[in-house]
Each structure stands twice: as C-alpha cells, then as structure tokens.
Amino acid sequence: MLAEIITIGDEILIGQIVDTNSAWMAKQLNLAGIKVKQITSVSDDEAHILEALKLAEERAEIILITGGLGPTKDDITKLTLAKYFNMGFRRDEETLEQVKSIFKRFNRPMIESNMKQADVPDGCIVIQNKNGTAPCMWFNHGSKVIVSMPGVPYEMMYLMDEEILPRLKAAFVLPNIVHKTILTANIGESFLAQQIEDIEDTLPAYIKLAYLPRLGQVRLRLSGSGEDESALRAEIESYARLIVDRVKTYVVIEDDIALEKVILDVMMAQGLTLSTAESCTGGYIAHLITTHPGCSAVFAGGAVAYSYELKESILGVQQETLATYGAVSEETVKEMASGAVGHFNTDYAVAVSGIAGPDGGTPDKPVGTVWIAVASKDRVEAKVFNFGNKRIQNIERSAIAALTMIINRLKEDDRFSG
C-alpha cells in the first residue's frame, strides 16, 4: 500500500518553517504498513496543487495533505480540493460550533473569515478537529483516499492518531510490517557496513537493512513485510542476533529510542539519579532529557554554568583550577561533574565544557575542543573531543557524546543488567 504526503503553503517553500509534520506522518504510516512513496511541498497556488494531486494519485492509493487551511487570504487549499473533486460547498454545523467554542474559550473576537472555516466541499466526510478551527476532510475518490488536515503539528498529530490511521487500517488491507532497530555509536557507517556485509548479503528480499547515520551514531534498521507476523518477527530477530554479535562493542541498545531515553530507563529501573553541569552545551542535554515524560524520577536538574562565576558558585569549581587550566580543561570539567554529584546530590552527573565557536578558539584549544566528564560519588573520568568549527553542530555532537559516555559508564558499572 502506497501513500503520498503533500504539504501546501509558501512557508515551507520560502524556508520560514521546517516541515516536521511529514517525517512524523511518514513514521506512523510506515509502522502501520503503509509505505510513503513521495513527500511533496507545493505553494498556495491552485494550478500547482491540482497538478501535484493528479500526479500523486497516479503513484499512490492514499494522499495525505497538510496545511493551507488557515483563515487568512492566502489559503486556497479547500477551494482547490472542491475544484479537483468538482464539488460545491456547504457549511458544516458541527465545525461551526467547534470554531465558536474555541473562540469563546480563548475569549477572542470572532470574525467572518473564522466562520468560513466551517465551509467544506459538499462531498467530503468531515472529521472534527478537536484542537483547532480548521476541519479535517476525507475524500473517497474511486479506490483512493485523499485526506486534508490542518498544518498545525499537534492538531495534525491528534487527528492522525485518533482518526486517520484507524480509518485507513479499516479501509485497506495492510501487510504486517516488522521493524527492528539496533543503535550503534563510535563507528563509521562504511566501516560498519563492511563488518556486516556478508550478513546483509544473506537477507531475503522481504527483509531490508537500512543505515541511518546521525551525529556520531548509526542506527541499523531491519524492516520486513509478510503475512505471518510472528514468523517474520522471529526471522528478523535472528538476523539482528547475527549483527549484534558481530559488532557488539559498538551496540548501544537494540531499540529505536533516543540515547537519553536509554539512560532514563536504565537509571529508573535501578533507582539512580542524574544531574548535569553544562557549559558549552548551554542546557541542551537537560533539554533532551526533560522532553521525556517521567524524567523527574531520575533527573534532579543541573546547572548551565556559562560564566566562570557560576562554575565556582553553583558547582564549586576551584578558582585556582579555572585560573591555572582554563574553563575548557580536564581539571575543570572533572570538578564540574564531581561538583554536580556533590551539590545536586545525585548518583551520577555529566559535565561538558568546550569552545562551541565561532569565537574563543586558541592554537592550543581550537574551536570545537570539548571536554566531557562523567562522575559518580567515587569516580570521575573525562575525555576530550574535537567536533570542528560549527557552533550548532558542536552543541549537538557534544550532547550526543556526553549521553554516550553516560551509557558506557552505566555499562561499566554493570547498571544495564537485571
């Protein structure tokens, strides 16, 4: 079963926003056994939308459209869909009530363009959008399904989870899809591929292996489709065993979850606590950790110690250490990590101090030099990295390296068992 995603709106084409919707939708569709053939972003232009719809219908059975349903003038998606399907308009009373209730809840004045949000092509099935004013519209077109959703991410996500995916599963016979992800770190993509080439060559046609590299990690993803789900799962698992045995030292976890979630799960199970002491990562590690619900059972908090003063006052780094070795040094980062363990009273702490750039580099310590330490109450260890001269990349790679160091330390300390 093939689907296509079409996003409508100039904001993606002028680079004002990043299209995060399509990746999320693609992931959910894949998990449901629906392959995404193409993702297309087109402008708020009638002829262009009509062409994109026609081409998508030639390639796929399911077309999911997001965006172009807001109240301002440049939104012509709804008009274009009515034209494409040769339909007139009707005002949908349930949608109108929803629009009114939202304006009432936020105590905002309601104007004519808001009322028009309740107008829909008369041959579509309206699916109520509980989180916003733009309705979701489902069109049955011969054997094909075309759905138009609002572009606001959480409105789209709720509609997909609660309405669209269940309805698609009911409308189409979908194959069983089984995925298995192996997360590796500290190994390059091509070297990894060479290590497991012979295993990959023995995979049957219905099982694929994908290499998904990102920031010092490579995810290996085995995906299979078939009729007998449990047999397929067993077969994929046996290939996963072969791969894991071959590259064991690089395997972080056999699951498709974020590094910080691995840490939270392991530490939660062991009743351990964590804190952070961040300089150049500026709170990014704490942010990654705190995106996960329930993190407060493990994560006590931390310091974003950007200035020398805060490194001393919150973390207890010695003034002498900073003066002698500088903020970006093994000595300082170790005192930061140990200071966090002590001051924040946690079992483990991670500390990062580096030169994110673009300024602040020296011949000795060029931009991209990053010291990372992991401490427990009885032991602190540090490593130095160089991540090059791009600020954002330095922050991201430092965070990934720090999380990987915590995982390695938890493994060393035998915290993964049990």
Add this chain to the structure above:
Amino acid sequence: MLAEIITIGDEILIGQIVDTNSAWMAKQLNLAGIKVKQITSVSDDEAHILEALKLAEERAEIILITGGLGPTKDDITKLTLAKYFNMGFRRDEETLEQVKSIFKRFNRPMIESNMKQADVPDGCIVIQNKNGTAPCMWFNHGSKVIVSMPGVPYEMMYLMDEEILPRLKAAFVLPNIVHKTILTANIGESFLAQQIEDIEDTLPAYIKLAYLPRLGQVRLRLSGSGEDESALRAEIESYARLIVDRVKTYVVIEDDIALEKVILDVMMAQGLTLSTAESCTGGYIAHLITTHPGCSAVFAGGAVAYSYELKESILGVQQETLATYGAVSEETVKEMASGAVGHFNTDYAVAVSGIAGPDGGTPDKPVGTVWIAVASKDRVEAKVFNFGNKRIQNIERSAIAALTMIINRLKEDDRFSG
C-alpha cells in the same frame, strides 16, 4: 527564476529524519531572488528519481538535489544521475585525495566503498566538498542547472554558501528581492489580518504579504521583487510603517530574528546580564539563548531546577514556600526568578515552573499550567498561562512566552531605546 529541491533517501520517507536541509536551502535561495517551486522527497529508487528529475526540469530552471551520496549500498543517486544525463564514470583525483585526507585525519581504515566516493559522472563539474567525502556535482543541461550535494547538513550548507549560491548568481540574471519582517506576539492570525486588511488590499502586485504563525507569534513578511532595489526597499518600508502604526502594541521587533536574539542584542547594547531558572522548560530557554554566538557577554547561565531540593539549594526558594504553595505557583516562581538574580548576580532573570505533562496535573492546576516570572534586582512580576496537554508543545510555548515576557519587561524598563 524558479528552483526545485529534490531530497533522495528512504530516511526521510520512513520518518527517520526530519528534512531540515530543504527549509534552509529554500531560505537562502529566496534571499538570492530564486523562488522555490516545489520540494520533493523521493526514495533510493532509480525509476522514481528519474521521474522526479524529469518533472522538476519541466517546472524549474535550477534543480538542487541533496542526499543519496553516502558510501553504503543503498545510495544510487550518482548512478541514476549518470543514466539521466547519459554519461560514463571517471575517478576524480582531487576528490580521492580529499577522501584519503579525511580518513587519515580521523584515523579510520579506508575501504573500497570509500574509494568509490571519488567516482563521478564524466560530464559533470566536480565541486570539492571540504567537509566530507561525498563530492558535489554540477551539471549544465541546456539552459538548466542540476546540482547534487551531500545530505549531511553542514556539508551542504558550506557548499551552498561558498560555491553553489555564488555560481548560481553568476550563471543567471536574478531579480532584486526585498523582504521585511515584522514580528508580532499576543495576537491571533485572523484578528491581525482583519486589523490590517485595508492596508493589505492596497499592496501592488509585486509586493506580497505573508502571515507566518508559530507558537504564539505571528511574523508578517512583506516581500517584493523589482528592478530598482532601493525604490522597492523604500516602498516596502512605507507599507511596513502603516502596518506597524496600526498594530503597534503587538509588534515585538521589525526584523526576522529569533526572540532570544532580540533580547541578546538589546541587553548587549545596554551592558546588561541575564540568567535563567527553569523547571518545566528543563534547560530549553538556556539552550535557545546559547545557540547564538557571543551570548556569553549577556548570559551568565542558570539553573535547571527540576527537583524541590535544587530549587532550594541553587535558587534559594524557601522550603516553606514550596510546602505552602507548591512548585507551580506565583510565590515559587517569583522566588526562583529573584533567587537567580541574587545567586547568579545578573541584572535580569527569568523563571519558569509548570506542569508539562502528561502526568502531574490536578483539578486546580491541570497539565499545561505554567507560571513565568521576570525579575530584576528591584522588581519581580509573574504571569500564569495554560498551554494545554502536550508536553513538547508546553515546553516550547513556555519558552516563547518567557522570552516574550523578558522583551516586554525590557520595553517597560525603557531598555530598547538608544
């Protein structure tokens, strides 16, 4: 002049990664006077890539391709391009040297699949990729230009900035494009549109107004194209004046920059310092601030005080306050903000404490309840918000609200003048 962007690779279509490249490229192209007609993501499939290339060439003059150039087996972009242009292959010596030097620098073993990265279609112009092993390939095809770049963001960005954009500007006659952005907050898109409808109606055909809403903010973007750049700029500026005068109270700044950058610029100019005290935002505000180079002149750092204990120990929140009013309360958040000003010795501090969810809500304080305070040495003020029941959205909207409150406070304190 029209361009299209094609991304190649299953990782976008299975939702493994978000396509951030295309938005960045689209923004740069627009600034250079090149309009992006369509962005298309296709799989690692020869027939599909060939079709996408053909269709793109029918619509646009410039086709920029990213992705599908890595060393592992599923990368067939280069082979497909050679087929599309009916070319053979040659090994590019300069690229081979670059590949070798990168493997040498990272001290990694080099294997045959890495050598193959230096093979290119024999009719293309090779542009050296200084940051990676995959070469950038430029094809002149009649009056059209097709460029293939690696998908690694910083490799692509460097190539675009240093090579592709300058070469495109030399190869094509591009119009002058002038943009002007007005950032508003605390006003809905449709209400804003109604307020300035009559101004919008008077815009000439060559000046467009776009509404770009995101997380409690709406950016108004005037874009014009024409031959006389300075006349166009003056005309756009005069329309901007009309709009700003009409909705003055909602205007944050007349520029297309992030809220935290507004804060950094104003505080830097005034020699002021800032710290943060974050609970539910978990370091996200500090992260946003520290993505900007030079932020250390303003930002001292802060606390991610997730636990009660850290709120007391780092920020000096009274145990009694926490016990009486709870962590998510006006009293606590004010003590957090004042505590940050005092303990971190900064001119201003912002504090956030809320229930990000999905758990932790009560009838009195449902999930999404967020208190935010801004303090200076002599004054602290707090506001309560409710951002609904989505964790990530709560974190993001809390951060945006906190940054907006800092800006409003800096305006009240007359820090924007001069």
